[in-house]
Amino acid sequence: MNALLLKQISVISAIAGAVLGIVTIIPFVGNFTFLFTMSxxxxxLVVYLKRMSLVGYVEPKDAALFGAMSGxxxxxGFSITFLPVATLIGVFAKSTYFMGISLLMRSGVFxxxxxxxxxxxxxxxxxxxxxxxxxxxxAQIEPKPDENNTNIExxxx
Numbered sequence: 001m002n003a004l005l006l007k008q009i010s011v012i013s014a015i016a017g018a019v020l021g022i023v024t025i026i027p028f029v030g031n032f033t034f035l036f037t038m039s040x041x042x043x044x045l046v047v048y049l050k051r052m053s054l055v056g057y058v059e060p061k062d063a064a065l066f067g068a069m070s071g072x073x074x075x076x077g078f079s080i081t082f083l084p085v086a087t088l089i090g091v092f093a094k095s096t097y098f099m100g101i102s103l104l105m106r107s108g109v110f111x112x113x114x115x116x117x118x119x120x121x122x123x124x125x126x127x128x129x130x131x132x133x134x135x136x137x138x139a140q141i142e143p144k145p146d147e148n149n150t151n152i153e154x155x156x157x
Contacts, residue, residue: 005054006069009045010091013070016041017077024082025089030137038119042067043134044128060132060139067131093128102138 020037024030036044046063049055058066083101090098 006097009049009066009070010073012045013041013073014077014112016044016070017074017079018081020074021078021081024078025085035072037078038071038123039126040130041123042070042129042131046131046134046138057142058133058138059133063114063135064128064132068128070131072120072129072143073154075120075123076116083112083116088104092139 005042017037018032020041024033024037044065046058050058051064086098086101090101
């Protein structure tokens with residue numbers, strides 16, 4: 001596995017999670033962005049890597065690793081941006097949606113840390129599956145490169 005590629009995946013996933021965490025503050029759009037963060041960031045990452053030609057042929061097992069890694073990191077980035085902003089909005093706006101998040105933040109550091117890690121693990125699992133499906137679709141569209149493709153001509157005189 002290429003270490004530079006794994007670093008790029010980590011950075012892209014963290015940025016995507018932070019952006020989706022900020023967008024989730026919008027009430028109606030928030031439900032869709034949360035579902036996207038939980039299940040489709042891995043597939044979007046595989047599509048991005050293929051479009052930018054950062055990877056060649058991606059096998060489903062490699063895509064599952066990319067998806068799991070991106071799902072976990074993107075949800076951590078999501079939580080780092082969403083929870084403090086939603087707590088501040090809950091304190092000032094007294095909205096029921098943001099008030100629930102505010103109560104979660106007041107329940108204790110250990111409780112919300114364990115909750116974030118558990119949901120990040122679930123996000124990693126779902127993103128691994130979606131990235132594996134994306135790699136499978138790419139494998140059906142473009143053929144696997146032949147590794148043993150040699151042309152040897154034997155000329156008898």
